[in-house]
Amino acid sequence: MPKQVLIINVTRMGDLIQTGPLLSRLRAEWPDVAIDLVVDRSFAPTASLLTGLRQVISCDFARLLDDCRTQSKSLVALMQEMTAWAAPLSAAQYDRIVNLTFTRQTGLLASYIGAPDLRGITAGPDGGPIVQNPWLSYFTDLHRHRRFNRFNLVDLYAMGGSGPGSFSPLSVTVPDDGRDWADSFLRSQAQSVRHWIAVQVGASDVMKAWRPEYFGRTMAHLSRYLGVGFVLIGTAAEMESIELAKAAYRAGGGVAPILDASGRTTLHQLVGLLSRCRLLLTNDTGPMHLAVGVGTSVIDLSVGHVDHNETGPYGPGHWVVQPDLACSPCGFDQICAHHACKDRLIPEEVANLCLHALGLAPCPSLGPGLRLYQSSVDADGLGSFILRAGGVDADSAWYAGFWRRFWYEDFTGKQSLLAENFESAPDREPALAWMRAAAQPLRRLEQQARHIVELIGRHPLPVSILQRAQAQLRQEREELLPRMMACSATGPATVAMIRDIHNDDVTGLTLLADRHVKAYRRWNQRVARVQELLSAAPAPIKRGQRSLPMVSNAA
Amino acid sequence: MTALKQAGAKDVRYLPMAADPSVHRPLELTKVEREEYGSEVSFVGAGYANRRAIFPQLLNHEWTFKLWGNEWEGATELSSVLQRNGARIDTDTCQKVFNASAVNLNLHSWAGIGLDPDGDFVNPRTFELAACGAFQLADRRSLMPDLLAANEIATVSSSGELPGAIARWLREPEQRLAMAANARRRVLAEHTYVHRMRDLLSQVGVASPDRIGAVLRGARQSDALALAADDSFPSIASTLRTFPSTKRVELKQLAAQIRSRGPMGTLSREDLMVLMLDEYRSETKDLV
Numbered sequence: 001m002p003k004q005v006l007i008i009n010v011t012r013m014g015d016l017i018q019t020g021p022l023l024s025r026l027r028a029e030w031p032d033v034a035i036d037l038v039v040d041r042s043f044a045p046t047a048s049l050l051t052g053l054r055q056v057i058s059c060d061f062a063r064l065l066d067d068c069r070t071q072s073k074s075l076v077a078l079m080q081e082m083t084a085w086a087a088p089l090s091a092a093q094y095d096r097i098v099n100l101t102f103t104r105q106t107g108l109l110a111s112y113i114g115a116p117d118l119r120g121i122t123a124g125p126d127g128g129p130i131v132q133n134p135w136l137s138y139f140t141d142l143h144r145h146r147r148f149n150r151f152n153l154v155d156l157y158a159m160g161g162s163g164p165g166s167f168s169p170l171s172v173t174v175p176d177d178g179r180d181w182a183d184s185f186l187r188s189q190a191q192s193v194r195h196w197i198a199v200q201v202g203a204s205d206v207m208k209a210w211r212p213e214y215f216g217r218t219m220a221h222l223s224r225y226l227g228v229g230f231v232l233i234g235t236a237a238e239m240e241s242i243e244l245a246k247a248a249y250r251a252g253g254g255v256a257p258i259l260d261a262s263g264r265t266t267l268h269q270l271v272g273l274l275s276r277c278r279l280l281l282t283n284d285t286g287p288m289h290l291a292v293g294v295g296t297s298v299i300d301l302s303v304g305h306v307d308h309n310e311t312g313p314y315g316p317g318h319w320v321v322q323p324d325l326a327c328s329p330c331g332f333d334q335i336c337a338h339h340a341c342k343d344r345l346i347p348e349e350v351a352n353l354c355l356h357a358l359g360l361a362p363c364p365s366l367g368p369g370l371r372l373y374q375s376s377v378d379a380d381g382l383g384s385f386i387l388r389a390g391g392v393d394a395d396s397a398w399y400a401g402f403w404r405r406f407w408y409e410d411f412t413g414k415q416s417l418l419a420e421n422f423e424s425a426p427d428r429e430p431a432l433a434w435m436r437a438a439a440q441p442l443r444r445l446e447q448q449a450r451h452i453v454e455l456i457g458r459h460p461l462p463v464s465i466l467q468r469a470q471a472q473l474r475q476e477r478e479e480l481l482p483r484m485m486a487c488s489a490t491g492p493a494t495v496a497m498i499r500d501i502h503n504d505d506v507t508g509l510t511l512l513a514d515r516h517v518k519a520y521r522r523w524n525q526r527v528a529r530v531q532e533l534l535s536a537a538p539a540p541i542k543r544g545q546r547s548l549p550m551v552s553n554a555a
Numbered sequence: 556m557t558a559l560k561q562a563g564a565k566d567v568r569y570l571p572m573a574a575d576p577s578v579h580r581p582l583e584l585t586k587v588e589r590e591e592y593g594s595e596v597s598f599v600g601a602g603y604a605n606r607r608a609i610f611p612q613l614l615n616h617e618w619t620f621k622l623w624g625n626e627w628e629g630a631t632e633l634s635s636v637l638q639r640n641g642a643r644i645d646t647d648t649c650q651k652v653f654n655a656s657a658v659n660l661n662l663h664s665w666a667g668i669g670l671d672p673d674g675d676f677v678n679p680r681t682f683e684l685a686a687c688g689a690f691q692l693a694d695r696r697s698l699m700p701d702l703l704a705a706n707e708i709a710t711v712s713s714s715g716e717l718p719g720a721i722a723r724w725l726r727e728p729e730q731r732l733a734m735a736a737n738a739r740r741r742v743l744a745e746h747t748y749v750h751r752m753r754d755l756l757s758q759v760g761v762a763s764p765d766r767i768g769a770v771l772r773g774a775r776q777s778d779a780l781a782l783a784a785d786d787s788f789p790s791i792a793s794t795l796r797t798f799p800s801t802k803r804v805e806l807k808q809l810a811a812q813i814r815s816r817g818p819m820g821t822l823s824r825e826d827l828m829v830l831m832l833d834e835y836r837s838e839t840k841d842l843v
Contacts, residue, residue, distance in 0.1 A: 061835075068806060068835035074775055075806050076783040078832050079791065079825070086828075105838070108831035112824055127814060127822055127830045507821075 002032040004092055007161065008110060008120070009100040010040045010061055012204075013286030016047055017170055017293050018154045018314065019100065022161040023052040024168035036092070038109075045267045046286075049172045049293075059085060089113045097122075098161035102140060104129045119160060125507040134411040135160035137499050143332065144495045146307060147396045148488070150404040152383040154314045164412045167381040169315045172293030178272030185261065185269075186231070186276060193229030193257055195358050197222065198274055198291065200282035201245045202238025207304035207334065209283050210342050212241040216248025217347035218281065222354055223249075223256035230256060231273055233287060236263030279357055281350070284311055292318065297357050299350065303341050305330045308373065309400075314383045318375040319357055321345055324390055325369070344369045363388065379417035380408060394426040399488045402533070407492075410526065425534050431489040435531040438490065441480050442527060446520040448473040453513040489530050497523035556675075568758055571702055573751045574682035574742055578646065581688040581739075582654045592648070593655035594621040596721055599644070600680070602627035603664035605671070609714045610636075616718060618725055623652055653689040657731065658724050660717075661693040669714045670694040677702055682746050685738035690731040692720055702746065707738040770803060777804045790823040806833045 005026055009019055016039065026033050034054040039047045044058040064082070067073055073081075090113050099110040099120030107121035107129045121140070124130040131137040139156045142149050154170065186196060199219060203209035219230050230249075232242050242262045249258065261273060270287065274280060275294040282288045282298060284306040291298050291313075298318040302308040307329045308320040322328070323344035330336060346367060353372070355361035366372050371390030378384040392400075402425070405416045425431055448469065455466045484494040500519035506512055559567045584592070595618040600606065602624070611632045613620055622636045625643040638644075644652075653659055661680050665671035675697045684691040685703065693699070695712045711720050724731055769775055777798035784792040794812055798804055810833035813826045822830075 064832075065835050065838055068832050069838070071805050071836075074769060074780060074783070075804070075809055075829070075832070076780050076788070076791075078806070079784070079788055079828055082828060082832065083787070090824075103834075105831050105834040108827050108834060112827040112831065114824070123822070123827055123830070125822070126817070126820070127827065 003030040003095045004034045006036050006094045006097045008038045008106050013046045014289045017289035020170050021168040022158040025158045025162035025165045029162050130503045130505050133160045141495050145492045148400045148403045150400050155382045167377045170293040174275045175268040178268030181269045182272030182276045194227035196277040198231045198277040198280040200287050201241045202234045203283040203285050208306045210301045212244035213248035214347045216245040217252045218351045219249045220252030220254035221348050221351035223254045228256045230258045232260045232262050234262040305332050316376050320373040322371045403492050442524045449517040449520045456509045456513050493526040572679040573746045573748045574686035576686050579683040579686035592651040594619040595657045596620045597656035598660040599623040605665040608668045653687040659684050659689050659691040661691045685742040688735050688739040690735040775803045777802050788825045790825045806836050
């Protein structure tokens, strides 16, 4: 019987497009798999552009939210509505549910529908959220050690929802009506343009939007080159920013044809336009992923809280400009008074990069305060970024490469095909000293966890002794955590341990205690493995800023 | 609506006017009242420019014409038909005029001459006349067809058509009555203020605005909910019966009861659904 998989991904356009390679991976895992996708009603059109789905099941989650908040219906009426909606999903008897929406609500929905293999956030035995699957656990906690992350969301989805495999690009269907409309739209306006450049000035969050006037100045600079023309895309809500960009374009002496399609395109037309453009200059947005999906090169301006390592353009053929600033990228809920990162990106330099991407100029040498990355695919078949200009601090660079390899091997059980890094960690000696010092407390925690298992096995249950043992374990763990978290060599493994001991997916004291023993053992083993790897590497030769070690490893 | 959108309003929708059938209703009038308020043709309203220009055309015909309402100062041509010397009339009087007139004119106000060629919205008088079971002859409005059909309201598209239309409808009393009855049925079914408030609340996200009514009727009490849940959700019905029978129970209380079983409790699929809905209830951010 063919396998059936349900994917739950309800929140954003970009997230949906980034689900594409997971669909390919699932088909590689089970060639006759039937894949269904649950989306919010507003994103059903986007989902229809993905290939390889049996059906898209949409729900008006915003309406559901309102109904629940306002208590406009009785709880029985709400139950009746939602169970009726979910009935076909439960009846399908999926073999696997992959919940890529990291909310408690969808976790409960996944558990309600039920499947033998649940991945992502689901409901634990007490209804609390737990995360199933190491890749998706990693994604849940990624913000804790963001500067060390080198896994693109696309790969986390694919490996979490299926497993490791060969590279598969984002893929979006270009509907015929959208392509025809785009051809007609572009042809009717300017015959002389050979290089249409789409420009996405706005973004869903102002924090991640480059300044509109800089877009205008960039376009003005580019307009001096023969055959260039611009198509402005965006929603009606972004028109104010687009007008600012146009004003700056005119003030900067822009002379090339400029077409404003903002607020005027359907999704099909937007996809058609992107497919007909040579390049998209953009903030990190849903249309950026659409452009990647239709094979159009992207220049991604990675500002604000955006980290291109997480959500940047996937696969080869794209460029990312990132400000080199101590606070960049900032936290997800950061409120920023200065937006100084946006001023690091110089419009004329961005324009030169666009020309390079169009094959009209050599790769530009950017000024200080910037990093330039070229997107690629690494030897493990994962999306990656090659540093082409600028530098990364030595600690971040070394440990990002280290943890990239470490987690890949730890989660997949396979050896990474990335080339070995023969340089040693910048903090090798202090890190090793710390791990040697931490070894005994770590072992002791595991022993205490085993002791608790033994206490739980006694009859009658020695309640007060058990409580004291648990309190002691908790106290010693909390004393150890700050230093473990602060060290680049132990922090990420410690984050994983914290997830592990809070991920209670079993019921009953004995099973819970067993689970905690395994969590402490895994922590121990991972730290020991890190220690072994750091010990094996030769002593450092030099320090300071340098290129990412994975540059030389990229395929 | 287009102007509002151009002015920057992101979400513009049309909520038409309506009638309150407890106020505007068919009346049994006495002979004296019929004499006082009745006429073959009448109009109730203020003296806007277009009406001042049109109504003189309706004088000196075979029908009787009465004009009610205020702000008719200076309309000397109409003084012979203006009632109560142009005093403002109250709702009771208005209803009696509606009920006593054979043809109630309903010309929407406009600052120009004649009928508004771009008129869109439908005035409250349209629904009030219909709720009274009164026949009306209105000017054509672009939003009218969705609200009242051709067998429910008579319309003209230019002021020149008015005398002919009046004469025709005065000759056809049975059709007038049938059309007025159709309009009243339609208003009672779709165009009362209850319908409008339901639509309004639905548009702003409260799909069933009868929450307070349900609470007052006891439909949100644990016993009533348990009864409603018995067939479809037996485990929820069972949990509901752990509450005092007259206690009002919403998602929050039910979810708390389920969670209170602690980590060693077992959750049914129905419990998971309740917890999910409760998570939506307590969500502080919009989803997309």
